Every structure is written in C-alpha cells, then in structure tokens.
Amino acid sequence: MAVYNSNVKVIINDLSTKADDTSGSLANDIKTFVNTLDSSTNEIISTEAVKLDATRVAYIILYK
Numbered sequence: 001m002a003v004y005n006s007n008v009k010v011i012i013n014d015l016s017t018k019a020d021d022t023s024g025s026l027a028n029d030i031k032t033f034v035n036t037l038d039s040s041t042n043e044i045i046s047t048e049a050v051k052l053d054a055t056r057v058a059y060i061i062l063y064k
Contacts, residue, residue: 004064006045009033011059012052030059037063 011029018025037044046062 007063009061009063011061012056013059014055015051015057026057026059030061033061 011026011033013024013026013029016025018027020027020031022028034044041064043064044061045064046060048060050058050060052058
C-alpha cells in the first residue's frame with residue numbers, strides 16, 4: 001500500500017473579482033496560503049474549486 005503523506009487545505013470565501021492584494025479576498029487567501037508552502041517539500045498535488053451557493057466557493061488544495 002502506498003504512503004502519500006498528503007495534506008488538504010480548504011479555503012471558503014465569497015466569490016469576488018477582488019485582486020490578490022486585497023485583504024479578505026478569495027484570491028488573497030489562496031495566495032497567502034500558497035506562499036506559506038516550502039517549494040522544495042510542499043508540492044501542490046491538486047486544486048479544486050467547488051461552488052457552495054450563489055456567493056461562496058470552497059477552494060481545496062491537496063499538497064505534500
């Protein structure tokens with residue numbers, strides 16, 4: 001059996017077109033999290049976006 005040692009981060013926020021430098025925006029939340037990952041040990045395996053309702057989205061990041 002394979003050992004993946006993976007992690008999942010789920011970011012839920014309102015849908016908006018705000019820029020990634022706007023505090024509280026979905027883009028900023030994603031950028032802030034991704035920038036905390038170590039590029040040599042925290043490889044991003046997969047990303048997925050799921051619309052929860054008319055105004056909110058869950059952004060799922062699977063990483064090592």
